[in-house]
Structure formats: C-alpha cells, structure tokens
Amino acid sequence: MRLLYMGDVVGRSGRDVIAGRMAEIKNRLSPDFIVVNGENAAHGFGITPKICEDFFAMGVDVVTLGNHTWDQREIIPYLDGEARVLRPLNYPAGTPGHGTGIYAGPRGRKVMVVQVMGRLFMDPLDDPFAALEAVLAKARMGAGGVDAIIVDVHAEASSEKMALGHLSDGRASLVVGSHSHVPTADCQILAKGTAYQTDAGMCGDYDSVIGMKKDAAIFKFVRKIPGERLSPAEGPGTLCAVMVETDDRSGLALRAAPLRLGGRLAECWPDW
Secondary structure (H helix, E strand, C coil), X not given: CEEEEECCEEHHHHHHHHHHHHHHHHHHHCCCEEEEECCECCCCCCCCHHHHHHHHHXXXXXXXXXXXXXXXXXXXXXXXXCCCEECCCCCCCCCCCECEEEXXXXXXXXXXXXXXXXXXXXXXXXXXXXXXXXXHHHCCECCCCECEEEEEEECCCHHHHHHHHHHHXXXXXXXXXXXXXXXXXXXXXXXXXXXXXXXXCCEECCCCECCECHHHHHHHHHHCCCCCCCCECCCCCEEEEEEEEECCCCCCEEEEEEEEECCCCCCECCCC
C-alpha cells in the first residue's frame, strides 16, 4: 500500500499548493491513503469544517490537527461527528473529538491513524508515550489486524519525536513529525521496519518565518512588545510530504521518501 502524509498546511498558500498539485501527485505516485495535517489551515490558526470538507473533496482520507486544534471555535462540535478529523490522542479524557481511528483503504484494507502531541516546550498534556503505547499494544498489523498504521507526532523537540519513533518501531508503518514547519533530512526506515521522518515540513510559503509574514515575526522577536498579529505569508507555497510503500503482509515499510513540490524549495519526487 502507498501512504502519503502531507505536513502542516499554513493558510491559503498551503491549501492552494495542495489543490493545485493533487491531481499530479495521484497520477504520478498513486497513493492509496492520504493524511494531511491541517491545524494551521485557517489563516494560520486552526481549521474550519469547510476547509476539512475541501480536503476530503480533494481525496484526503484523514486530517490531523495539533496545538491549534481549538483556535476556530466552530471546529469543536464538528470533531465529535467527523471521525476523519483527529486531534491529539493525549488530551484529557472527555475532550471533544478523537485521537485515533481506523479507516477504509483500497480493496478492503484498513488503515489506523494516530496522533499524539509532545510535551517538551508544548502544552503539558497527558503522557504521549503512555497514550501511544496503549494504542500500539492493542493494535496489530498484518493478518487479522489493520493493514497499516500512521502515527503523527505533533511536537517541538526532535528528541521527543525520535524517541516516539523508536517506541513505535516494528509496530507502525510510518511515524512522522509535524509542528516544526521545516522538513528534516532524516527520512529513513528504522531497524524494525517503521518509516520515520522527524518533521515532514509545512505546506506553505517558505519566504516566511515558519509560514508567517516575516516583518511581524521579526518584530515580535526583536522588540518583545505586542505588535501586529502574525498572519500567513501569501507567496507561492511549497508542498512538503512523506511517501511510504508498505509490505502487504506485515504493514511495515518497504520504501520511504520525501516529496517536495512547488514554491521556493527544490522539488523532490520519490524515485519509484
């Protein structure tokens, strides 16, 4: 099975590059299942039900969120009724929405998607290691189980992402980081067969400060006083993603490669 994960979508620039390149991606790579992190899709802060529906209409199977989950209030009731949108699993019990789900893939296959949020330099949520372990201890890939497992680790610290990747090694198809908005160069298959990349990077304008207009971001760092509210950069977007091909019997990764299209970064297609 071919799995495609697209990193944090930042504003209209990120949405537009996905919409503009999706047909080409489908024709060239034939992904069987697509996950998009959409937590910055609504003008840089959160997501709306309308944007979620737009992603689904493009062929996205699951939208994951993160620390900006609640920025658009209208998303809160939507989360309980739409299983294809996931917020971090390790929010406290009783929080609206879901942190994991099992979804229909092609030819009767089943794909589990899980999202956890890190705690280093982030909100002090419940333990992401315990939350992820509880899911993976019950899940099984291969005969009698799901056909693939994708884990989105929404975290600031690369060490925390890497530790969660190794915790999952051999038990997930792909563990991929989000939140940092910069693609890392460590796309690999871990020792026990799980594909891993510390951060997929964002889908947005890279002539920016992690997707936001430069002047306001610089002012915030230099002056340390309230200034213009951060807003997404509006130039041509780069689509950053990770592509994985799994073994049909085990669900583990056979191949993994980054995908970068458009905008300022050098284009990079999986050589498959």
